Amino acid sequence: MGSLEDDQLVQMVRDFIESESPSPTNSTSSKCRALTHRTQCFMLQDILRSETRAEAKVRNYVLNLKRMRGRSDAKNPSRLRKWLVLRMKMDGLDASLCHTCWATSLGCPAGEYEYVEVNITEGENGSPERVIVDIDFRSQFELARPTQYYREMTESLPVIFVGTENKLSRIISLLCSAAKQSLREKGLHVPPWRTTSYMQSKWFSGRHHEEPCPQEQGVGTGERYGGVREAEGEDEIGEWVPPIVKPRKRDLGGGSGLSKQFSDLTINCC
Template sequence: MSSLEEEERLVQMVHDFIESSESSSSSSPSSSKCLLSLQHHHQPSYFLTLQEILRSGNTEAEKEVLERVKKHLVMRSRRDGVLLKSSNGLKKWLVRKLKMDGFNASLCHTSWATSSGCPAGDYEYIDIMVEDEQTEEPIRLIVDIDFKSQFELARPTQAYKELTNILPSIFVGQEEKLNKIISLLCSAAKQSLKERGLHIPPWRTSTYMHSKWLSAGCQKCSENIESAFGRKNIEEENRSASVGNVAISMVKNPKRSAFGGGSASAAGAGPGCSGLSSQFSNMGINCC
């Protein structure tokens, strides 16, 4: 039995003892202090364990995938001029981008039926198959761009807030790592809800949370991502990227013949317009 499980069992034993001896006024104050002391000792162990899990097993492949995912999302956000919200369309777009980067990426849709204490549900995330750096065996990486919000609670304790604060918004990692995070956060959530006098909702149980990412009923949608996204949108995006590359090239090389080799007026620009503005104007883009 791990130290974490032993502490959980000890806290539960003390809690049961206090409930069974509430009628005894002499033992109540000391018992309450004992429980409070154990809870304060218990919460830091959650925090330290989660930190250790998050720092472990960060392979070069995981780092590269995370870097690419962040880059694409930042570029998409800047292009649209709004904060991105996780959606089916955004995930499909990201899968297509990752496939263009050379990754074996798929959109995964999990679903599960109602079971004892666990309602039916479904979820979507991305997975990528990579080679192990040492054995060259295939490894499955799970990518979730809305990871942190999945563990939010109503009226969380300060200790639980501190736990979720160190969770990454974007998760990239193997199933083993994810399994440890889910188990720890579900245990901490249970403790937080108990301290608030709240019942554990079915969608926050360990079984439900594990089903989101680790359910056996997972369907991969790696084919026809491009057609689902829309050929027209792809062409428009590629055209925008091409214009952006031209602009960057001209900014880096201001003395190139693209500016007409002279002043703004010599390049056909109006008064007060730069050569760069003229080039954008010729491309049908108003940058003013």
């Protein structure tokens, strides 16, 4: 299902609800909401199931990095993203760390975000396809007091997102619309950081690329980088410890002839 068809279907459901009587019965209103939620869930599943060859290649690579789950810095998303980029580069992928930053605009507060970008070229004459990798994707759409339907939608999202800009844009549009309905059903206002413009800014605003430093992330092929060694397919992670300097033993006898003469020397003060 294309993006245009998705938007048209959501708009048709929304127009149907708004065209009802100003004071509909509770039964009719609940049925309309249920229809809207089911439609949104079906659309989300359809988007998540669709996958290009480039997306499949990157997704399989990320899922095969089982060591990523066992790293000691797994709870630090920033370090984990840098480590992932370095691992991809070592394996020949055109990966980079993207940092977005945007200024305050009408209805959209300023902010910044970070994710991984991979450019995949299929075939000799193929054009590169930009694939976005977000290792903390699901949490970006969570609400404090979600409805049951919205909770089901967010729980169906992958924790690690791998997809093109088109797929991500469709998910943002769908989830932001569902979040808006969820908040209204709870009698809450839509916060600026849950609007479509703000969410799109996280991945689509002006971005610059960073090159992670191997010395900081401990990625290598047997060499030691800042106290982290990676060899034989396993990581050994720890802080750098200076070498132990053993104190020299005092010469209590049996030293050189000159030292023995000094030790036997007597100083008379009077």
